Amino acid sequence: MKVEIPKEISPELAEETGWHIGDGSMNFYNNKGATRGIYQLRGHIEDDKQHYIDRIKPIFKMLYNVDINLREMPSTRVFGFQIWSDNLVKFKQSLGLKLGPKVNITIPEVFLKDKELKIAIMKGIFDTDGCIYLQRKNNKLYPRLEIKTISLRLAEQLKNLCFELGLRATMYKNSYKNIGNRKQDYAVVIRGDEMFHRFMEVIKPANHKHNAKYSLYRKSFK
Secondary structure (H helix, E strand, C coil): CCCCCCCCCCHHHHHHHHHHHHHEEEEEEEECCEEEEEEEEEEECCCCHHHHHHHHHHHHHHHHCCCCCCEEECCCCEEEEEEECHHHHHHHHHHCCCCCCCCCCCCCHHHHCCHHHHHHHHHHHHHHHEEEEEEEECCEEEEEEEEEECCHHHHHHHHHHHHHCCCCCEEEEECCCCCCCCCCEEEEEEECHHHHHHHHHHHCCCCHHHHHHHHHHHHCCC
């Protein structure tokens, strides 16, 4: 599959890089006697499906001139795509993204140069790897937004980005002793009514599941 490489750093490329940080993976593998690059992006088979159809597919077409073939993978409960492309993998490497496991993944510096790019990459990460929890507290819904990662450096970057964008956030380390092979991770958390509204106003998530939660929250106060 022929992939065209973007000629400039744009908010759309920043958002797409955020998707990779959240849901993507890439590496070089032996395929039919040759080493080839493969790129994969996969989300939840139900919760993320509409986001992949409405947002991810058209932006991939715009950035790389590729019509990605989205499909369900019921055995693993995911929805997404994969592309065999040396050019795409090498391009992402040139941005500062690593091959293989994302244990120490970070936001590439090129996307931290101005506010628009910072917002776009935060949007991409949250749309793929973020969660909104609405908990009952004093007979009202209380919001908590959370992004979890096994990369300490990424968690620190996300916390710093939140503060730069006027969003109060805290960071926690989670250890999972005696819970199978689950790895230690870090959570960046935003809480409360004021910060929830500000996050949605500034970041403008595009994933339908997030906007549905926000709509539910707003209706609870009517």
